Amino acid sequence: MSIVVTGATGHLGALIIDHLISRGISAAEITGVGRNADRLAALSATGVHTATVDYSDAASLATALAGAGADTLVLVSGSEVGQRVQQHTNVINAAKAAGVTRIVYTSAPKADTSALILAPEHKATEELIRASGIPFTILRNGWYTENYQNVVAVARQSGTYLTSAGTGRVSSASRTDYAEAVAAVLTSPGHEGKTYELSGDVAWDGTEMATALTTLLGQPVVFTSVSPEQHAGILQNAGLDEGTVGFVVALDGNIRDGLLDGTSGELATLIGRPTTPLLDGLHAA
Incomplete structure (x- = not known):
């Protein structure tokens, strides 16, 4: 090969x-x-x-x-x-x-x-x-836990995890999980013509992310839910450009609508083990 x-x-x-x-x-x-x-x-x-x-x-x-x-x-x-x-x-x-x-x-x-x-x-x-x-x-591939590296830094400074995703959930997994899935389909038979929906085993919400951040940082982190309009204003005041602001707010809207909460189990099946839990993934990142 x-x-x-x-x-x-x-x-x-x-x-x-x-x-x-x-x-x-x-x-x-x-x-x-x-x-x-x-x-x-x-x-x-x-x-x-x-x-x-x-x-x-x-x-x-x-x-x-x-x-x-x-x-x-x-x-x-x-x-x-x-x-x-x-x-x-x-x-x-x-x-x-x-x-x-x-x-x-x-x-x-x-x-x-x-x-x-x-x-x-x-x-x-x-x-x-x-x-x-x-x-x-x-x-x-679903969402990568590593996408929240900046969230860790912000939470350390502010003590908050702020989003406009509402009660939406994210079934993230670590990048290494998704990478291993590629290796799995290339080193085992039966995958030609297949389409796999990959995600973490557990979908978490904002409160659960704040709990994980609290444990990770050893300090209280509170989940703060804001409206899309409030979120856009906060990001603009932080100096983000219009395109980035629009993308982040739209993505949180997708999460709010349940577009990243799927837990098919196919990733764990391919790699032959449970996907990396949120806290472990944040710690590694």
Whole structure:
């Protein structure tokens, strides 16, 4: 097996490579591609092949995938919201030209039907993968506990966990859980053509997050629920730009509407263990 992992210089891509190796894939069978030259150099020192690519640079992708001779591509979704459809198109086209025979893609929860603010680009990418004719596995990753790292810092200073998500719940899991799922589908049979809805085993609410933060920080943290309008004003006063404010408030609205609370159990089944609990995930992050 020869595997190319995109986004290998990011957190998820690097963890995917770690889990592939821990599950018995030789480093020499893996090519990690990404933009950060220093991180690629560190990766190369482990025996993994590397190549410098940019999702927006079709030529770099074509060269890297052709040179790798890979039969499997792990397409870690890009991080530049609004640009991902074209970027993913570049990756899929390069994969097809290079003769890749399988794509594993990290998507978003219920990407084809959800009103989640992040879903449309993932839905479009899933459609592109299906249209390519390349066999695939779609892993619809839920929310990462690591997304709350900044929340920890704010709670330490303010003693509050403030959102406009109301009583909405989030079934987050640690990034390493989702990374291990990629390795699992690449090292066990029966996953071709499958789409998995992945999430943490437990959906938590704002009060439970505040409790976890209290334990983590060793100081009282109180859950404070505000309206979307109040939230937007607070974020603007904190100096966030209009686009970021709109995104954060919209995402909290998605949580309030129950779009990130699914607990299918499929992630735990794939990795063969319970997902990382909220408190443990926050501590590790």
